[in-house]
Amino acid sequence: MTDPVSDRTHAAETTAASQELEWRDGDMPYSTAFGDHFYCQTDGRLECGHVFLDGNGLPARWNEKQTFLIGELGFGTGLNFCETWRQWKQHGEPDSQLHFMSFELYPMRAEEIDRALSRWPEIDAERQTLVGAWPEEPRGIVSLALDVRTRLSVVCGPAMDGVNEAKAGFDAWYLDGFAPSRNADMWSPELMQLLYDKTAPGGTFATYAAAGFVRRNLQSAGFAVERRKGFAGKREMLCGIKPA
Numbered sequence: 001m002t003d004p005v006s007d008r009t010h011a012a013e014t015t016a017a018s019q020e021l022e023w024r025d026g027d028m029p030y031s032t033a034f035g036d037h038f039y040c041q042t043d044g045r046l047e048c049g050h051v052f053l054d055g056n057g058l059p060a061r062w063n064e065k066q067t068f069l070i071g072e073l074g075f076g077t078g079l080n081f082c083e084t085w086r087q088w089k090q091h092g093e094p095d096s097q098l099h100f101m102s103f104e105l106y107p108m109r110a111e112e113i114d115r116a117l118s119r120w121p122e123i124d125a126e127r128q129t130l131v132g133a134w135p136e137e138p139r140g141i142v143s144l145a146l147d148v149r150t151r152l153s154v155v156c157g158p159a160m161d162g163v164n165e166a167k168a169g170f171d172a173w174y175l176d177g178f179a180p181s182r183n184a185d186m187w188s189p190e191l192m193q194l195l196y197d198k199t200a201p202g203g204t205f206a207t208y209a210a211a212g213f214v215r216r217n218l219q220s221a222g223f224a225v226e227r228r229k230g231f232a233g234k235r236e237m238l239c240g241i242k243p244a
C-alpha cells in the first residue's frame with residue numbers, strides 16, 4: 001500500500017498531549033476540556049454503522065477499489081475504527097486493502113481505549129489487537145499494519161496540520177469532531193476546504209452533525225450535501241459527495 005502522508009510532517013515532530021477525561025456510567029469517556037461525550041450515549045457502535053458506514057455507502061463501495069482510504073477527524077477511543085474494521089473483515093474483498101487514517105490532537109492511552117471499548121463484546125477481537133499494538137506514548141504518526149489487509153495510521157496533532165500534509169486521494173471521510181458548538185476548529189471553512197481538496201473524485205463524507213454552519217462550510221468547499229435522518233431519534237445528519 002502507498003502511504004498517503006508525506007515523509008516530512010509537522011505531525012511527526014509533535015509530541016502528543018493528553019486530554020483530561022471523566023468516566024461516566026463506568027466506561028463512557030467524557031472530555032472535560034470540550035464538555036462533550038465521544039459518541040452518543042445510546043450505542044456508539046450502532047451510531048457508527050448508521051452515520052459513518054451507511055452515510056458513506058459502506059460496505060458496498062469497498063468493492064469499487066483495490067485500496068480504499070478512509071479519513072477520520074478525531075480518533076478518540078478508536079470505536080469507529082474498530083467497528084469499521086469488524087465490518088471490513090466480513091465484507092471486504094479478500095485481495096483488497098483498507099487504509100484508515102485518523103487525525104487526533106489528544107491520542108488516548110492504551111488503557112483508556114481498552115476501558116472505553118470493553119463495553120462492546122462485538123468488537124473484542126479488534127479492541128484487543130488495537131490495544132496490544134498501541135504505543136505507550138503515541139506521537140507523530142502511529143502506523144499499524146493490523147492484519148494483511150488492514151492498516152491504521154493515526155496522525156497526532158491538530159487535524160488542520162495533519163490533513164494539510166496528507167496526500168490526496170481519500171475515498172471517504174468520517175467527520176467526528178466534538179459538537180460543532182464546542183469544537184469549531186474541527187468544522188472550520190478552511191478545514192472543510194482542505195478535506196474537499198484531498199478527496200478523490202466521487203469520494204464522500206458523513207457526519208452526525210447537522211449544524212447549519214457545518215453544512216454551509218461543506219457546500220462552499222464544493223461537496224454536494226444531503227441531509228439524512230440521524231441516529232437514535234436525532235432529526236438530521238449530513239453526508240455528501242465530491243462530484244466525479
Ligand SMILES: C[S@@+](CC[C@H](N)C(=O)[O-])C[C@H]1O[C@@H](n2cnc3c(N)ncnc32)[C@H](O)[C@@H]1O
Nearest residue numbers: 074075076077078079080104105158159177178
Ligand atoms: C467525538 S471525539 C471522536 C470519537 C472517535 N471517533 C471514536 O471513535 O471514539 C472527537 C475527537 O476529536 C479530537 N479533536 C478535537 N479537536 C481536534 C483538532 N483540532 N485536531 C484533531 N483532533 C481533535 C478530540 O481529542 C477527540 O478525540
